[in-house]
Amino acid sequence: MIEDMFGGAPEPAVDWYPRWLKPEDAARALLNLVDEVAWKQDTIGTPGGIKRLPRLTGWQGDPGAVYVYSGIRNEPLEWTPTVLELKAAAEAVTSAIFNSVLLNRYxxxxxxxxxxxxxxxELGEEPVIASVSLGAARRFDLRHNATGAMRSFQLTSGSLLVMRGRTQAEWRHRVPKAPGLVGERINLTFRFVTPR
Ligand SMILES: O=C(O)CCC(=O)C(=O)O
Ligand SMILES: [Fe+2]
Structure with a gap:
């Protein structure tokens, strides 16, 4: 296998903080976000027609932090209080600055x-993306483009996963369906996008 010539299996450049928030703080943030975020049902054009995304989304950020995601032009809405608290905490631990966040509600x-x-x-070459999870735990898979190597994380409530370096260039990621799971989850991915 190719990676053996370079010394072992590939690993994504991620920092993982499984107990980043106290459980009660994570639970409170989830309830606040359900109310304070302007959740939207986005659609996407596919060869088979227009489809609803299988989740609700929200987008907040500084003015000018416009972001095109899956062909959708996202104008940021104003920051809301709970999101700003989480942004400050994520900036403190990563030493990065974020000017926008994509919120996903499963x-x-x-x-x-x-x-x-x-x-x-607009994310640049090696973006730092801070992913905060609240509510029901979901599996997060990373797959290495060149080798197919898989790494999975159980994104529990209050956890923080920071993706950096070549993670976006060399890996893909997903949150697969979880058959039978009734609990709700909110994920926030803080980003820095080049303002325009
Ligand atoms: O919900 C998650 O954990 C992943 C979200 C994600 O990949 C994204 O917002 O780009
Ligand atoms: Fe992503």
Whole structure:
């Protein structure tokens, strides 16, 4: 196998903080976000017609932090209080600065996100993306493009997964469906996008 010539299996450049928030703080943040975020049902054009995304989304950020995601032009809404608190905490631990966040609300195990990398040009070459999880735990898979190697994390409530370096360039990630799961989950991915 190719990676053996370079000394072992590939590993994604991630930092993993499974107990980043106290459980009660994570539970409170989830309830606040359900109310304070302007959740939208986005659609995406596919060869088979227009489809609803299997999750609700929200987008907040500084003015000018416009972001095109899966062909959707996202104008950021104003930051809301709970999101700003989490942003400050994520900036403190990563030593990065974020000017926007994509929020994903998985209403149950039927909601999901397919394989993708966050590689839009406005994110730059080696983006730092801080992913905060609240509520029902969901599996997060990373798959190495060149070798197919898989790494999985159980994204529990209050956890923080920081993706950095070549993670977006060399890996894809997804949140697969979780059959039978009734609990709701909210995920926030803090990013820095080049303002325009
Ligand atoms: O919900 C998650 O954990 C992943 C979210 C994600 O990949 C994204 O927002 O780009
Ligand atoms: Fe992503």
């Amino acid at each position: 209403r149950s195990g039927d909601d999901s996100m397919g394989w993708h990398a966050d590689r839009e040009p």
